[in-house]
Amino acid sequence: xxxxxxxxxxxxxxxxxxxxxxxxxxxxxxxxxxxxxxxxxxxxxxxxxxxxxxxxxxxxxxxxxxxxxxxxxxxxxxxxxxxxxxxxxxxxxxxxxxxxxxxxxxxxxxxxxxxxxxxxxxxxxxxxxxxxxxxxxxxxxxxxxxxxxxxxxxxxxxxxxxxxxxxxxxxxxxxxxxxxxxxxxxxxxxxxxxxxxxxxxxxxxxxxxxxxxxxxxxxxxxxxxxxxxxxxxxxxxxxxxxxxxxxxxxxxxxxxxxxxxxxxxxxxxxxxxxxxxxxxxxxxxxxxxxxxxxxxxxxxxxxxxxxxxxxxxxxxxxxxxxxxxxxxxxxxxxxxxxxxxxxxxxxxxxxxxxxxxxxxxxxxxxxxxxxxxxxxxxxxxxxxxxxxxxxxxxxxxxxxxxxxxxxxxxxxxxxxxxxxxxxxxxxxxxxxxxxxxxxxxxxxxxxxxxxxxxxxxxxxxxxxxxxxxxxxxxxxxxx
Amino acid sequence: xxxxxxxxxxxxxxxxxxxxxxxxxxxxxxxxxxxxxxxxxxxxxxxxxxxxxxxxxxxxxxxxxxxxxxxxxxxxxxxxxxxxxxxxxxxxxxxxxxxxxxxxxxxxxxxxxxxxxxxxxxxxxxxxxxxxxxxxxxxxxxxxxxxxxxxxxxxxxxxxxxxxxxxxxxxxxxxxxxxxxxxxxxxxxxxxxxxxxxxxxxxxxxxxxxxxxxxxxxxxxxxxxxxxxxxxxxxxxxxxxxxxxxxxxxxxxxxxxxxxxxxxxxxxxxxxxxxxxxxxxxxxxxxxxxxxxxxxxxxxxxxxxxxxxxxxxxxxxxxxxxxxxxxxxxxxxxxxxxxxxxxxxxxxxxxxxxxxxxxxxxxxxxxxxxxxxxxxxxxxxxxxxxxxxxxxxxxxxxxxxxxxxxxxxxxxxxxxxxxxxxxxxxxxxxxxxxxxxxxxxxxxxxxxxxxxxxxxxxxxxxxxxxxxxxxxxxxxxxxxxxxxxxxxxxxxxxxxxxxxxxxxxxxxxxxxxxx
Numbered sequence: 001x002x003x004x005x006x007x008x009x010x011x012x013x014x015x016x017x018x019x020x021x022x023x024x025x026x027x028x029x030x031x032x033x034x035x036x037x038x039x040x041x042x043x044x045x046x047x048x049x050x051x052x053x054x055x056x057x058x059x060x061x062x063x064x065x066x067x068x069x070x071x072x073x074x075x076x077x078x079x080x081x082x083x084x085x086x087x088x089x090x091x092x093x094x095x096x097x098x099x100x101x102x103x104x105x106x107x108x109x110x111x112x113x114x115x116x117x118x119x120x121x122x123x124x125x126x127x128x129x130x131x132x133x134x135x136x137x138x139x140x141x142x143x144x145x146x147x148x149x150x151x152x153x154x155x156x157x158x159x160x161x162x163x164x165x166x167x168x169x170x171x172x173x174x175x176x177x178x179x180x181x182x183x184x185x186x187x188x189x190x191x192x193x194x195x196x197x198x199x200x201x202x203x204x205x206x207x208x209x210x211x212x213x214x215x216x217x218x219x220x221x222x223x224x225x226x227x228x229x230x231x232x233x234x235x236x237x238x239x240x241x242x243x244x245x246x247x248x249x250x251x252x253x254x255x256x257x258x259x260x261x262x263x264x265x266x267x268x269x270x271x272x273x274x275x276x277x278x279x280x281x282x283x284x285x286x287x288x289x290x291x292x293x294x295x296x297x298x299x300x301x302x303x304x305x306x307x308x309x310x311x312x313x314x315x316x317x318x319x320x321x322x323x324x325x326x327x328x329x330x331x332x333x334x335x336x337x338x339x340x341x342x343x344x345x346x347x348x349x350x351x352x353x354x355x356x357x358x359x360x361x362x363x364x365x366x367x368x369x370x371x372x373x374x375x376x377x378x379x380x381x382x383x384x385x386x387x388x389x390x391x392x393x394x395x396x397x398x399x400x401x402x403x404x405x406x407x408x409x410x411x412x413x414x415x416x417x418x419x420x421x422x423x424x425x426x427x428x429x430x431x432x433x434x435x436x437x438x439x440x441x442x443x444x445x446x447x448x449x450x451x452x453x454x455x456x457x458x459x460x461x462x463x464x465x466x467x468x469x470x471x472x473x474x475x476x477x478x479x
Numbered sequence: 480x481x482x483x484x485x486x487x488x489x490x491x492x493x494x495x496x497x498x499x500x501x502x503x504x505x506x507x508x509x510x511x512x513x514x515x516x517x518x519x520x521x522x523x524x525x526x527x528x529x530x531x532x533x534x535x536x537x538x539x540x541x542x543x544x545x546x547x548x549x550x551x552x553x554x555x556x557x558x559x560x561x562x563x564x565x566x567x568x569x570x571x572x573x574x575x576x577x578x579x580x581x582x583x584x585x586x587x588x589x590x591x592x593x594x595x596x597x598x599x600x601x602x603x604x605x606x607x608x609x610x611x612x613x614x615x616x617x618x619x620x621x622x623x624x625x626x627x628x629x630x631x632x633x634x635x636x637x638x639x640x641x642x643x644x645x646x647x648x649x650x651x652x653x654x655x656x657x658x659x660x661x662x663x664x665x666x667x668x669x670x671x672x673x674x675x676x677x678x679x680x681x682x683x684x685x686x687x688x689x690x691x692x693x694x695x696x697x698x699x700x701x702x703x704x705x706x707x708x709x710x711x712x713x714x715x716x717x718x719x720x721x722x723x724x725x726x727x728x729x730x731x732x733x734x735x736x737x738x739x740x741x742x743x744x745x746x747x748x749x750x751x752x753x754x755x756x757x758x759x760x761x762x763x764x765x766x767x768x769x770x771x772x773x774x775x776x777x778x779x780x781x782x783x784x785x786x787x788x789x790x791x792x793x794x795x796x797x798x799x800x801x802x803x804x805x806x807x808x809x810x811x812x813x814x815x816x817x818x819x820x821x822x823x824x825x826x827x828x829x830x831x832x833x834x835x836x837x838x839x840x841x842x843x844x845x846x847x848x849x850x851x852x853x854x855x856x857x858x859x860x861x862x863x864x865x866x867x868x869x870x871x872x873x874x875x876x877x878x879x880x881x882x883x884x885x886x887x888x889x890x891x892x893x894x895x896x897x898x899x900x901x902x903x904x905x906x907x908x909x910x911x912x913x914x915x916x917x918x919x920x921x922x923x924x925x926x927x928x929x930x931x932x933x934x935x936x937x938x939x940x941x942x943x944x945x946x947x948x949x950x951x952x953x954x955x956x957x958x959x960x961x962x963x964x965x966x967x968x969x970x971x972x973x974x975x976x977x978x979x980x981x982x983x984x985x986x987x988x989x990x991x992x993x994x
Contacts, residue, residue: 191970193970198912199949200951201963202992207693297828388681427679429684429686443687453670456981460979
């Protein structure tokens with residue numbers, strides 16, 4: 001964006017919300033220029049922040065009406081904008097690529113209401129996950145959404161990327177928790193969809209906006225389903241000889257209606273890596289299963305039947321300790337990465353994909369083989385569903401000479417191997433991290449005619465492409 | 480509304496056009512026979528039945544075509560789109576909102592020849608099924624493999640998978656198995672431009688807006704769904720039944736809410752309002768161990784009653800007031816199924832909640848009896864029309880703290896026009912649906928239509944005013960199109976954008992969903 005337009009944007013924003021809620025200093029612009037998309041670290045290592053990636057300004061609206069006002073005004077001047085939560089996305093979905101104005105929604109962080117009769121809560125999009133969960137806990141409820149980023153991600157970010165928490169087997173992904181949405185369309189109009197558990201009133205517009213990564217509308221608040229705090233939490237570890245045995249046990253457990261809250265199987269490398277932390281075995285595969293629920297008796301029955309089934313399927317009972325340890329360390333993973341990334345010879349990343357049970361083991365093998373050619377890779381299987389599972393790969397690429405270009409190249413090769421294997425096998429390229437910029441090229445292949453549909457919808461609802469242009473591979477900016 | 484004669488204004492069907500269509504599907508799979516066109520001119524929308532009684536035909540299509548494969552559907556769509564011909568996809572036409580009526584003429588594409596199970600992945604518990612499959616037949620095929628689909632609308636014998644998906648159908652066991660939108664994993668859709676969209680058969684993904692949830696509920700306005708991958712369940716090993724009588728409606732509703740929020744998953748939860756309870760059990764707390772004569776499920780009871788009190792139907796306010804003030808107790812039926820130990824414990828926990836809420840244990844008989852007759856209701860409606868009155872159903876949904884308000888305000892709105900009763904089913908932790916059954920009468924056809932329209936207007940105005948959803952599982956069609964804009968709470972530009980993006984020529988089922 002040219003300097004003249006940047007100044008125009010800054011003045012507009014100051015006029016709308018006042019000086020104290022608009023930032024345009026260099027430091028802030030650099031901070032907001034990236035999320036946790038891994039290759040972004042390489043730029044920082046090299047001391048680079050490409051000028052084109054800096055936002056024009058950052059603005060902090062505090063109400064839906066204010067967001068609407070800003071959108072109308074920016075649209076009139078054809079200035080694009082990015083709705084921004086906590087910037088902890090890993091695919092550059094919230095990174096400015098056209099010098100956008102950043103709309104940081106973290107001031108919109110209120111829990112508007114907790115409804116004990118309906119088991120719903122209405123919260124604003126900018127609230128940090130843990131703050132929302134804490135408010136709910138005080139009232140005797142839980143959202144049941146526990147991504148490992150819970151301390152550094154917002155409700156709006158979750159909704160925009162179809163986030164999943166660690167206990168998704170019981171509570172669902174965030175898209176399963178949405179009852180209604182409030183937000184702003186590109187024409188500056190405000191919408192509030194109907195608060196109803198289900199409806200038969202045409203396409204589900206909530207499910208069009210959820211996952212749209214800010215390209216079709218800005219979600220400013222949501223009405224969510226909540227659950228009573230569990231009356232019982234029963235967690236336990238099991239050892240399996242190999243991945244195939246563990247996967248089979250997971251599948252049968254879920255399909256038998258013995259759905260736990262937590263169900264996670266670590267492959268041999270991940271098992272060894274976690275052995276100390278989780279008091280698990282050094283060899284074979286660790287599986288952690290946890291039952292929880294509002295009714296103690298029902299939870300205990302399911303746990304008893306579930307644990308018995310896991311043993312029948314060849315699991316060795318490792319007692320409660322791995323479960324307890326898992327609960328203790330459940331969020332630590334997000335904050336250990338930086339140590340490894342601080343080493344300029346390393347690049348670490350994660351890839352989560354979604355696949356049906358029939359193909360899960362084979363896809364896992366294919367991806368592991370592909371990534372192994374350029375780096376070290378391990379996997380865990382989590383977020384189990386009746387029909388399939390998420391495979392979560394963690395990989396490390398190294399360049400002892402610290403050549404950053406070569407690191408980026410290896411990183412790209414690992415991604416290519418994983419994404420190509422998914423596309424080839426009919427799996428999905430993302431289970432819960434989303435698309436952003438990084439996955440856009442594969443998204444086109446995954447969705448086929450569906451991507452053209454999304455592009456046409458984008459052009460109809462936001463013809464100037466002022467909402468997060470380019471993300472999901474949607475929208476073309478005409479300056 | 481268009482009539483038979485208006486067909487003359489439609490785009491002409493040329494001999495060449497017919498030859499081209501015959502080339503795609505074969506001579507024997509297309510028809511312009513007037514008898515066919517008449518039978519395809521309507522679905523089960525009661526307003527059409529009222530019109531038919533007066534010899535007025537609703538909207539016949541110009542042509543009916545029965546394709547046998549997705550490739551044939553694709554060719555038909557390409558041809559129609561080239562000529563700008565409207566297309567109406569149709570399953571079993573048992574919809575009740577006019578969703579498959581050929582409002583602007585065009586080609587009705589009947590998909591019933593496409594009824595195969597294309598693939599059964601037992602490991603992932605997924606079946607890929609063509610949309611023309613009739614519910615009961617599909618379920619029976621899956622049962623033979625040891626599975627159930629879990630979708631049991633009362634129209635089970637006369638509705639197709641495609642219709643279910645297009646209208647966001649719900650089955651009677653939805654509290655356990657979910658609505659159809661929860662059961663569909665992926666779709667194959669022929670788009671208006673002839674492209675074929677295939678979504679991925681994966682449990683969940685984070686790949687942008689849900690394309691499935693755009694086409695589910697689209698009522699044929701965005702494309703023709705040709706097949707779907709569906710989640711299956713193991714055929715239940717155990718099934719338990721339970722009935723309760725509550726001294727009043729509020730206690731019964733409270734019991735449902737507490738059961739759903741205690742994470743119990745009864746397959747069936749149905750609570751009949753006092754009027755419905757009165758008809759089905761004559762208002763007593765004692766259920767006889769043997770079925771009484773008719774009147775054991777809502778609409779059968781209503782018809783039985785209405786027949787006796789037909790004169791009163793002309794002045795429904797009076798009998799409504801009488802019934803609503805006299806009848807107090809509410810009957811509930813529960814069914815649990817699945818893994819034996821879990822079903823048994825859920826049953827026990829549910830009983831404790833119901834007793835605590837003031838329910839009187841009726842044993843298992845009321846639920847067993849309901850189970851036996853659970854599909855009968857769909858086939859009794861026509862009797863009412865023969866007797867000179869009309870019946871209809873209105874299903875809406877809302878969150879728990881609005882359920883009573885919604886019930887009373889819609890009941891009051893309908894009571895002016897029709898005899899009304901309701902049941903509460905399809906429960907969720909956050910709310911439930913209310914299903915009103917109505918019966919009304921008027922002397923002349925014009926009066927009947929006027930009464931019909933006034934009743935719906937007042938009922939849905941009251942629904943909108945209370946903030947509830949216009950429909951829980953019947954869909955919109957033509958009947959509720961007027962209220963769609965209000966329903967969407969400012970998000971209607973998005974739906975309109977979706978329609979323009981996918982079907983810019985507006986050839987797909989024009990006029991439905993208010994599009």
